[in-house]
Amino acid sequence: MNRRFEFEPIGLCRSPYTDKFGIPRQPRLVTAAEARIELLPPYDREEAFAGLDGFSHVWLLFVFHQDCLEGGWRAQVRPPRLGGRDKVGVFASRSPYRPNPIGISAVAQHGLERQGKRLALRIAGADLLDGTPILDIKPYVPYADAIPEAEGGFAHTRPQARFQVGFSAQAHRQLIEQDADGRRRLRALIEQVIAQDPRPGYMDRYPERRAFVVQLYALEIHWQLDGDRALVTCVRPVPSTSVSKTER
Ligand code: SAM
Numbered sequence: 001m002n003r004r005f006e007f008e009p010i011g012l013c014r015s016p017y018t019d020k021f022g023i024p025r026q027p028r029l030v031t032a033a034e035a036r037i038e039l040l041p042p043y044d045r046e047e048a049f050a051g052l053d054g055f056s057h058v059w060l061l062f063v064f065h066q067d068c069l070e071g072g073w074r075a076q077v078r079p080p081r082l083g084g085r086d087k088v089g090v091f092a093s094r095s096p097y098r099p100n101p102i103g104i105s106a107v108a109q110h111g112l113e114r115q116g117k118r119l120a121l122r123i124a125g126a127d128l129l130d131g132t133p134i135l136d137i138k139p140y141v142p143y144a145d146a147i148p149e150a151e152g153g154f155a156h157t158r159p160q161a162r163f164q165v166g167f168s169a170q171a172h173r174q175l176i177e178q179d180a181d182g183r184r185r186l187r188a189l190i191e192q193v194i195a196q197d198p199r200p201g202y203m204d205r206y207p208e209r210r211a212f213v214v215q216l217y218a219l220e221i222h223w224q225l226d227g228d229r230a231l232v233t234c235v236r237p238v239p240s241t242s243v244s245k246t247e248r
Contacts, residue, residue, distance in 0.1 A: 009133035010043040013062065014120070016189060018130045018238075020066065022198045022214035022221075025080060026094070027105040028125040029159070029196050032188035036113065036120040037134050044119040049112055057140035058109045060126070063133045064096035073099045081155050084201025092153065103128070106140050161195035163230040165223075174235040178219060186235075190221055194230045 015035035017023045024030045037060070039045075052058070063069075076087040077095040090098055110122040121137065167175065167187075179186035198214060210225045215238060222234040 007135050009040060009063070009135060010137070011037040011039040011121075011134040013037055013060070013126065013128045013130065013132040013134055015126055015128050015130045015132070016184070016216045017128065018217060019215035020129060022193050022216065023129060024127045024193070024196055024198075025159075027107050027127045029127070030189065030192040031108075031125045032185045032192050033126060034122070034124050034185065035126045035128070036122050037137065038118055038120045044117075046112060046119065049121070052109065052139060053111065055139040055141075056108060057106050058121075058123070059136075059138045059140055059145075060103075060105045060107060060123075060128070060134055061136040061138070062103045062105070062128060063135060064098075064101040064103055065131070065133055066129055068096045068098075068101040072097050073101070078201065079154065080201035081159070082201070083204065088154065102135070103132075106145070159196060161192075162197040163195050163225070163228055165191045165194045165230045165232065167232045168234075171222075171232040171235050175232075178235055178237075184217065186216070186219075189216060190232060190235070194221075194223055194232070 013035055014037075016033055024033075073090060074097055075090055077090055077093050077097060078084050078087055079093050079095070082088070094103075096103065105127055107126045108124045110124060113120050113122050175187055175190070193214060193216065199212065203209065212223055212225070214221045214223070218238050220234070220236055220238050221232060222236075223230050223232045
């Protein structure tokens with residue numbers, strides 16, 4: 001039996017998540033995140049999507065291409081859902097660090113869009129890093145894929161929003177400058193990303209750390225924690241020399 005398989009991406013995901021810190025841990029937790037799958041030739045053909053308009057959601061199969069490809073899998077992982085303390089087996093988790101670093105996400109689809117020569121599928125609510133290679137797109141079929149009686153183990157319920165998010169006067173002004181026509185839904189996006197607590201699970205052990213930065217599009221979003229309130233203090237372009245960051 002052939003034990004090696006070679007696949008090529010059919011497209012690349014273009015999402016607001018230009019850094020891993022801030023990406024929600026599952027799809028549809030941040031519904032304001034609008035993204036698209038830019039199809040690569042020879043898959044950029046409308047006829048390959050004929051019939052999809054009747055489906056509200058699609059499955060994306062993708063490669064965890066950042067930091068997960070170099071044999072980085074572990075038999076046990078510490079899911080953020082368990083506070084980053086307790087371990088479970090990799091096959092009982094949705095960790096990106098797996099023997100074959102392939103992800104699956106069900107997201108809303110909003111149809112095809114052609115810009116010049118480029119064809120893209122518009123999606124919302126993804127949990128994918130910008131630039132993620134997409135291996136396949138399949139319709140979400142409710143009668144087969146939704147299992148109302150399913151048990152969710154240690155992740156049974158949808159995580160609740162953890163923080164109430166507000167904006168300083170300066171951040172509010174900057175937000176309007178950066179999203180003057182509201183097309184990027186920046187305010188809702190920032191609120192939803194921070195509300196779900198993007199910090200690593202172990203951060204609860206460091207209550208003295210209260211200042212954080214997430215990156216969305218080419219913007220740095222600075223915020224500070226005070227109990228269950230998060231105040232966004234600054235929304236500014238990423239300095240051109242900046243490298244990826246988690247928290248400061
Ligand atoms: N829904 C998918 C699944 O269950 O297979 C992904 C779940 S995984 C827990 C979600 C995390 O994967 C995100 O929070 C982000 O940190 C990470 N991630 C997303 N896109 C990635 C990429 N292209 N490369 C590496 N990590 C990525």
